């Protein structure tokens with residue numbers, strides 16, 4: 377296999393992978409700094425790694441930075457094994473208990489969307505940057521599930537915490553993070569990566585206070601939220617089979633859900649507004665479908681999406697075209713594995729290049745253009761497309777997929793029910809270049825809101 381030294385610190389990794397795979401095929405090896413890494417591209421091989429032999433590739437690689445931050449706890453960075461399985465299963469079932477797929481989760485999102493609309497209304501007719509309010513809105517959903525509370529849009533401590541999380545997700549793929557991963561001794565040097573650790577300390581301090589407050593105020597047998605359910609589980613299991621349940625793991629699950637549940641979904645909403653302003657005709661068609669299905673009701677229900685193929689196609693196209701988590705989260709084989717004729721040793725860092733299937737010319741009608749028709753058949757019905765993998769697939773598939781889909785649909789349609797979104801400067805058009813990071817956020821932008829009601 378080819379072995380080329382690479383450091384990722386800008387947004388052209390997709391083009392770089394494209395060029396390399398033209399020469400070396402869909403599975404090739406690079407040195408990420410000093411770490412031998414295998415890049416997997418294209419539907420056939422991604423399906424093999426994520427689904428067909430998903431369990432064999434369901435481990436996470438050794439990563440010095442992530443280990444020094446998470447201690448190998450929580451869900452996202454945890455090695456494949458009983459602790460990961462127990463936490464994943466517990467978290468999925470607790471999310472379901474909070475009504476995912478049932479009315480109550482929808483009600484939570486609907487309630488939050490009322491705050492969002494009030495806030496947007498205050499800013500209609502002026503230039504408005506929606507970044508923070510969307511971030512806060514989305515984060516409030518995961519906060520209400522995990523901590524049992526929401527944060528007002530003017531709470532500066534919360535705003536600061538969200539900003540630090542975003543900064544961390546950018547820094548964690550940057551040069552200094554890669555240097556830290558390559559050379560352990562860098563930890564002690566006064567270099568820019570220290571900023572990451574300072575940010576982590578502040579975010580952990582904030583979440584630590586939430587956890588302590590829960591321990592003080594909880595009433596056994598009356599769980600209010602995810603934290604309480606977990607504490608109940610700890611009481612219940614004692615020294616039973618779920619030995620992995622402890623306060624340290626609970627804390628890291630809180631961190632994982634808070635971080636994973638915010639930026640990805642809020643960026644998707646920001647991108648969706650940017651694309652609506654770039655293509656006003658598509659925005660208009662969404663307005664028409666929303667109005668038709670809503671009739672004289674105040675708002676749409678999640679169930680209504682089944683009768684709204686165009687809006688669903690638009691939202692999926694936003695996810696395809698922007699590939700919010702372009703390289704997924706690194707996997708690793710749990711034992712030595714064969715892939716495409718190569719032997720890949722246990723523990724090797726594997727990059728699942730999810731974005732590669734999103735622009736694959738053999739898979740899409742319009743691979744390189746933003747076009748909702750990519751998801752619609754000739755009768756205008758929504759088509760299921762195998763090469764659509766924004767949440768990855770298989771045993772490690774995004775744990776928040778259903779929640780994220782519900783939030784994206786309900787927040788997007790509520791915003792479009794109330795407003796038209798306009799790009800404020802007729803002499804320019806929106807900048808659709810992403811900021812590179814674990815997840816790809818758009819650059820900050822201003823928009824003009826015109827009330828529809």
Ligand code: HEM
Pocket residue numbers: 451452453464518632633636637638640641644700701704705706728766767768769771772773774775776777779780
């Ligand atoms: C549009 C929004 C989202 C996108 C595009 C997204 C995407 C992803 C992707 C690509 C992965 C990596 C899967 C793999 O390792 O193969 C992932 C993992 C994960 N996501 Fe999401 N995600 C989103 C929203 C959320 C939300 C709302 C939550 C919170 C409930 C969440 C929680 C997680 C967790 C805990 C994992 C780790 C799963 C594991 O290691 O077992 N995500 N996500």
